[in-house]
């Protein structure tokens with residue numbers, strides 16, 4: 107019995123399992139079927155929505171709806187997102203639905219998942235379609251037939267569009283083409299287009315072009331005129347704009363009023379006398395020559411005046427010292443009533459057959475104390491790497507041996523020596539340490555009063571006071587145009603690592619802030635605005651929805667020179683109206699207004715500022731030859747921060763694109779190379795009928811006046827109709843020349859360009875005038891390549907001429923840019939000094955004291971401590 111039960115168990119257990127399995131399977135199948143039916147019902151219910159979504163997508167693909175832009179796709183995807191998410195998890199092919207319905211669902215999934223790819227392919231085809239349809243339109247824009255890239259840039263109609271162009275590639279023509287396309291093809295109303303150009307002159311020209319072409323009065327704005335319109339529109343009480351002249355005059359008045367307060371005056375004096383420069387560390391120089399150039403570029407005269415006889419006449423001149431740190435010590439002694447003599451011969455004779463008499467840096471006659479400033483060593487007695495060795499000694503050994511020699515001399519003769527060091531200056535304790543050291547030797551400090559020092563500065567250091575005045579004006583303009591606040595400025599300074607620089611910046615801000623507050627209060631009280639307010643206020647009104655953007659298109663020319671303030675205005679307009687599109691055109695190689703607040707990164711990193719952007723390139727240049735493209739591209743790309751472009755010429759020309767003309771004068775006011783260029787142009791065009799357009803470009807405005815005022819060479823007549831001056835070259839009166847600064851020449855073209863006085867130095871090209879580093883707090887941090895902005899400016903100058911660019915320079919003072927582009931840099935009278943590498947090797951001939959002739963080469967920087975000597979062979 108027991109066995110039977112066991113056997114039955116063995117027999118029926120698997121059967122039970124099997125039945126259980128069958129039952130479960132059936133139950134699952136029923137469940138699955140129910141679910142499938144449920145899903146089928148659901149799918150059927152949302153089917154109209156799916157079909158509708160597909161229909162809308164189809165519509166977007168339809169050419170009738172124009173360019174399929176990113177926003178439209180995003181909007182569609184956002185809308186369709188919830189249905190897609192539900193369908194994405196379903197296996198549609200197993201549902202009880204008909205195959206055509208499956209395909210509707212699959213279409214939605216594909217459209218959703220591959221929307222971007224479909225959109226791109228569709229737009230490519232659509233643009234080709236537009237090119238065909240608009241061929242007639244594009245075949246005559248400003249009497250030119252647009253090229254393929256120009257046409258594509260126009261029909262590419264993304265939400266954000268950036269056109270990257272080359273010089274002379276027809277940017278302005280493309281902008282005119284875009285406006286024509288929008289109005290004639292897309293039926294956009296002129297009122298729905300906001301066209302912004304960089305200058306008033308450009309906006310007048312563009313307006314005229316569009317009027318002539320289409321008979322339409324389109325408003326063309328500058329950023330400022332547009333900002334002003336918004337303010338007028340919102341406030342109904344149009345404020346007046348503070349004039350440039352009034353602006354500087356008023357800032358000066360505020361400054362003068364603030365100076366009545368002694369504390370404020372003391373801050374100004376401290377800044378001017380102790381912190382005028384943001385000094386470079388000796389380690390920052392590449393070679394001795396660079397250090398010397400730095401010294402030359404900055405003032406190394408103290409405030410003390412001494413008698414000098416020049417050409418038989420005795421005048422009082424500020425005493426020249428050898429380094430900036432020595433100037434600082436000299437001024438400190440002078441302003442504190444401590445009498446000193448600079449580089450007087452030591453009271454005991456030290457000269458021998460090799461060395462001349464020792465001259466300590468300073469001597470205090472009232473106390474019989476000498477001061478030596480050891481300017482080139484750090485705390486560990488190391489010298490800068492560029493400091494040259496001497497004979498068998500390393501530079502460090504030599505410098506330290508010199509120090510020891512001096513110390514020993516003072517010990518030997520029992521004279522009092524006080525030492526100061528360069529590292530004390532870096533640590534910003536030079537002057538307080540000096541005071542302490544001298545007071546130990548009973549030196550009495552009798553500081554001059556603040557008023558006395560201020561009068562003195564205005565007497566002997568007028569240039570310093572006026573440079574400070576300019577610095578404040580520039581700082582204020584940039585501060586306001588960048589829409590910056592004092593809090594963030596202070597925070598920026600707080601983060602600076604070098605104590606001295608931090609202190610300098612805070613001192614400046616303490617002088618600047620009261621001026622800013624007074625100035626803003628003055629504007630408010632008098633219902634005035636300045637140029638920065640026009641942009642900033644307008645932005646604020648848009649952000650507050652007090653002004654609504656009804657434009658469909660914003661078109662901006664010369665976008666490479668946009669500032670953060672202007673960007674904020676555009677961004678506010680775009681955020682205010684999601685249907686508004688942006689079309690920006692520019693050339694990053696021609697960005698030249700950093701000093702006025704423009705930020706090249708707005709162009710080079712456009713997408714990170716505006717969001718998804720379609721890029722177009724226009725690269726055929728209609729202005730100049732391949733030789734000029736090669737030369738100018740190589741020149742601009744020497745700055746590794748410039749993005750490469752492949753420009754190509756429209757026509758072939760064998761003419762040499764540049765010619766360098768030399769003046770024998772070292773200074774840059776010699777008109778001879780200009781006359782030579784005009785004579786050559788005249789000869790080249792003897793047969794030519796019609797006018798030859800010549801522009802003469804100068805880095806600085808003051809040289810233009812210098813030339814224009816040469817009544818023996820030029821006649822200047824004002825043309826009231828064109829509102830410009832006609833300058834005729836008197837020896838060849840059929841030639842007229844337009845004199846412009848390079849900045850003003852942006853966007854212009856001529857048959858010939860004469861680039862004036864490309865010499866080295868502060869007034870040269872590149873200008874070696876360094877901006878105060880304080881301005882870096884407000885200026886774009888993009889592109890820190892040395893002379894980067896000057897290089898772009900030179901590029902602008904090089905690319906204006908259709909035929910030829912004459913570059914004028916001085917034989918003995920060629921600028922580094924001229925050296926760089928001159929294919930056969932042969933005309934150098936004096937080679938560079940092999941030691942400091944910056945000065946020139948100058949030949950001297952003479953008879954020595956033994957009556958023998960000699961030839962000796964020295965460095966033109968000899969008076970700046972470059973002691974290079976080479977003896978030549980006589981006969």
Ligand SMILES: Nc1ncnc2c1ncn2[C@@H]1O[C@H](COP(=O)(O)OP(=O)(O)OP(=O)(O)O)[C@@H](O)[C@H]1O
Pocket residue numbers: 248250251252253256271272273274275276277278279280693696728729852853854855905
């Ligand atoms: N498709 C074209 N065919 C022939 N000429 C053209 C074409 N497009 C532009 N041009 C001519 O090329 C010249 C340069 O054009 P434009 O002044 O618009 O260039 P740009 O890009 O603004 O130059 P830049 O940036 O150097 O100031 C003009 O004389 C213009 O008429």
